[in-house]
Amino acid sequence: MRAPIQRYRNILDFALSSLLRRKGRNLALICVYTLVIFVIASLIFFVQALKREARELLIQAPDMVVQRMVAGRHDPIPTIQAEAIRAIRGVEAVQPRLWGYYYDPVFGGNLTVMAASDQELAVDSVWVGRGVARSMRVNEGDLISLRGYGGQPILFAVQKILPEASELVSSDLVLMSEKDVRALFNFPEGLATDLAVTAGNPRELATIAAKIVELFPDTRPIMKTEILRTYEAIFDWRGGLMVVVLGSAILAFIIFAWDKATGLSAEERKEIGILKSIGWESSDVLLLKFWEGAVVSLTAFLSGVLLAYVHVFFFSASLFEHALKGWSVLFPRYRLVPALDAYQLTVLFFLTVLPYTAATLVPIWRAATVDPDAAMRS
Amino acid sequence: MASSPMRKSTLCLSLIGVQAALFLVMLLHANAQKDRAIHQRLSSGILVRRLGLTDLCLFTEARYTRHPAMADRHAAFQDHPMGLDHFPSGSLLAPPTFPSPHARTHPAVPEHP
Amino acid sequence: MIELVHVEKTYQADLATPFTAVDDVSLSIAAGKLTVLKGPSGSGKTTLLTLIGCMARPTSGRIHLHGLPEDTLPELKEGDALEITSLPERFLTAIRRRTFGFIFQQFNLIRGISVLENVMLPTYPTGEDHQRVEASAIQRLEALGLARHLRAPVDRLSGGEAQRVAIARALINDPLVIIADEPTAHLDSKLSEDFMELMGQFKSSGKTLLITSHDPIVYGSPLADRVVEMRDGRIVKGS
Numbered sequence: 103m104r105a106p107i108q109r110y111r112n113i114l115d116f117a118l119s120s121l122l123r124r125k126g127r128n129l130a131l132i133c134v135y136t137l138v139i140f141v142i143a144s145l146i147f148f149v150q151a152l153k154r155e156a157r158e159l160l161i162q163a164p165d166m167v168v169q170r171m172v173a174g175r176h177d178p179i180p181t182i183q184a185e186a187i188r189a190i191r192g193v194e195a196v197q198p199r200l201w202g203y204y205y206d207p208v209f210g211g212n213l214t215v216m217a218a219s220d221q222e223l224a225v226d227s228v229w230v231g232r233g234v235a236r237s238m239r240v241n242e243g244d245l246i247s248l249r250g251y252g253g254q255p256i257l258f259a260v261q262k263i264l265p266e267a268s269e270l271v272s273s274d275l276v277l278m279s280e281k282d283v284r285a286l287f288n289f290p291e292g293l294a295t296d297l298a299v300t301a302g303n304p305r306e307l308a309t310i311a312a313k314i315v316e317l318f319p320d321t322r323p324i325m326k327t328e329i330l331r332t333y334e335a336i337f338d339w340r341g342g343l344m345v346v347v348l349g350s351a352i353l354a355f356i357i358f359a360w361d362k363a364t365g366l367s368a369e370e371r372k373e374i375g376i377l378k379s380i381g382w383e384s385s386d387v388l389l390l391k392f393w394e395g396a397v398v399s400l401t402a403f404l405s406g407v408l409l410a411y412v413h414v415f416f417f418s419a420s421l422f423e424h425a426l427k428g429w430s431v432l433f434p435r436y437r438l439v440p441a442l443d444a445y446q447l448t449v450l451f452f453l454t455v456l457p458y459t460a461a462t463l464v465p466i467w468r469a470a471t472v473d474p475d476a477a478m479r480s
Numbered sequence: 481m482a483s484s485p486m487r488k489s490t491l492c493l494s495l496i497g498v499q500a501a502l503f504l505v506m507l508l509h510a511n512a513q514k515d516r517a518i519h520q521r522l523s524s525g526i527l528v529r530r531l532g533l534t535d536l537c538l539f540t541e542a543r544y545t546r547h548p549a550m551a552d553r554h555a556a557f558q559d560h561p562m563g564l565d566h567f568p569s570g571s572l573l574a575p576p577t578f579p580s581p582h583a584r585t586h587p588a589v590p591e592h593p
Numbered sequence: 594m595i596e597l598v599h600v601e602k603t604y605q606a607d608l609a610t611p612f613t614a615v616d617d618v619s620l621s622i623a624a625g626k627l628t629v630l631k632g633p634s635g636s637g638k639t640t641l642l643t644l645i646g647c648m649a650r651p652t653s654g655r656i657h658l659h660g661l662p663e664d665t666l667p668e669l670k671e672g673d674a675l676e677i678t679s680l681p682e683r684f685l686t687a688i689r690r691r692t693f694g695f696i697f698q699q700f701n702l703i704r705g706i707s708v709l710e711n712v713m714l715p716t717y718p719t720g721e722d723h724q725r726v727e728a729s730a731i732q733r734l735e736a737l738g739l740a741r742h743l744r745a746p747v748d749r750l751s752g753g754e755a756q757r758v759a760i761a762r763a764l765i766n767d768p769l770v771i772i773a774d775e776p777t778a779h780l781d782s783k784l785s786e787d788f789m790e791l792m793g794q795f796k797s798s799g800k801t802l803l804i805t806s807h808d809p810i811v812y813g814s815p816l817a818d819r820v821v822e823m824r825d826g827r828i829v830k831g832s
Contacts (some may be wrong), residue, residue, distance in 0.1 A: 112489075119488060159524050167532075199532055212541065267519055268520075268523040268524040270536055271524045271536055272537065275537070329535075332549045397496075404502075404503055415510075415513075439513050
């Protein structure tokens with residue numbers, strides 16, 4: 103067994119010497135290659151982690167949310183409809199949800215204001231998410247002032263800041279009692295933002311939804327499976343930014359491959375002739391070129407993936423922040439839990455390392471089969 | 481006889497070996513984060529259940545990016561999948577394609593030319 | 594050692610203008626002797642070398658090799674003659690590696706690579722122990738006065754030094770036969786004489802030498818046991 107291993111190592115030695123001849127060029131190649139893999143792997147890690155959190159968390163979302171539509175827009179729904187829906191067979195509970203958006207003119211960000219029926223939540227007090235506390239620079243015990251519907255300032259005491267661990271769902275939340283929400287927005291009694299429906303048997307949801315639409319044709323039931331599907335489709339590869347990133351990465355890659363495929367110079371051809379004349383077989387030449395491709399692509403793949411992991415899970419994908427932030431003033435800061443998908447990593451491997459190595463091998467194929475006497479006749 | 485420096489293949493294989501080891505450490509690290517994940521999900525899960533939350537808080541600039549699952553069917557970006565709107569995050573969010581019972585009775589037709 | 598029977602090599606036989614480089618050559622080359630192939634350029638000397646050295650196949654005719662070591666090929670018995678024209682490519686490479694050491698007219702060193710590595714290159718595919726090969730390569734280079742240049746890239750060497758690297762490379766597999774194609778073409782008289790002196794050393798160590806040349810220093814040398822003159826692909830004198 104020793105001889106074959108030595109053969110691989112010997113030829114690897116020569117492949118490295120050969121690569122080192124064009125040190126600058128090959129180093130630049132590895133750097134660009136690493137960068138391409140880094141960007142793609144960062145995206146994959148980031149998207150996978152978010153998708154997994156969405157799956158794990160939103161499985162606990164309401165079975166169904168019923169919205170009322172007026173002129174194609176989401177409109178408050180009369181709570182009286184909750185009674186009718188509760189009467190439908192299979193419905194276990196109907197909970198009106200009262201929530202809305204509040205634009206804070208002081209720091210210029212949007213908040214989500216929501217009514218919470220918690221015993222601990224005092225009147226004239228709020229619980230705020232970490233993002234809100236950060237943006238408004240408030241701590242527990244401070245007072246915040248929100249503008250009421252008539253322009254009058256309303257003061258609330260910050261009773262609690264929601265735990266950091268929940269920032270992924272709660273960053274922009276301002277929780278207050280139902281009475282306070284109605285007072286702030288002048289939200290009439292008897293109306294709610296939407297209705298959260300719980301079914302006894304989740305398999306009956308489709309039937310229940312059909313009955314609700316029949317009963318109230320102006321409503322739109324949104325089932326939990328649809329909520330989950332929304333987040334499966336999020337960051338879809340067809341999305342604008344994904345297309346741009348993947349497109350440029352693939353383009354960069356094609357340039358590499360093109361450079362390699364057409365890069366078989368007369369010099370290289372002559373070298374192959376020399377190697378053959380001193381006793382190398384075609385398979386040895388192919389092994390040499392395989393090593394040259396494999397060393398570059400394997401190093402780049404491993405460094406790219408490792409850097410991406412550190413970037414996404416230790417630095418919260420900070421390089422993407424500006425793209426993701428967009429116009430948001432209130433930007434949630436969540437530390438993602440690593441979600442490594444063996445399938446995605448394997449696909450990435452096969453889409454990057456293999457084509458590159460193949461691109462180095464294919465043009466050699468014909469040159470490697472030249473007659474060894476070519477070197478003599480030159 | 482000149483003392484021979486380390487073989488290039490030894491250096492190269494050790495480098496790749498170190499990288500592979502780090503790769504393994506990465507996999508182990510990801511696995512070891514399970515506890516943090518459970519804690520984090522517990523904390524978030526309580527809020528999701530108690531408040532009946534339907535969305536992750538990812539982008540806060542517009543209602544259809546803050547609550548994509550609850551967004552109006554006619555929100556600007558839903559007119560066309562490739563339609564560019566003025567929020568960058570709109571390009572990250574695909575329009576919901578779910579067939580709700582409502583959609584089945586009233587198939588969505590693009591209103592705008 | 595080497596026996597050629599009615600060997601012919603025609604290039605581009607399928608085209609309208611075929612060119613016969615070697616035409617009906619029968620020749621027997623003795624072991625342990627220095628044979629010189631003499632003739633003007635284009636007389637077919639180099640082509641004949643590539644045929645003998647298993648680099649190309651003749652269009653017709655037979656080439657027999659005698660006295661190859663048993664381990665050159667599987668199922669080869671000591672004393673057997675081997676007919677090489679019908680062997681598959683893989684075996685030809687194995688024979689070439691074990692039996693022949695080539696010194697090319699253009700030296701054919703790999704540019705940008707160190708002297709030491711150039712010399713070791715022929716052994717790489719055989720998977721021999723790296724340290725042992727390195728030690729033997731260093732020893733050979735030292736014997737040829739190249740100790741200073743071991744780690745230098747070959748591009749920096751002078752013509753004479755480059756040829757000595759090529760010689761060290763030809764010897765690394767300890768071949769039975771050394772084949773040199775116009776070895777003195779790029780050397781001055783002094784270096785040419787040094788080269789012949791080296792060849793004398795190899796001959797006395799039992800190697801078979803086969804050299805093409807039209808340089809009187811080579812074919813007029815007292816070391817040359819036999820001079821075969823070629824013209825237009827045929828042997829005109831000395832067969």
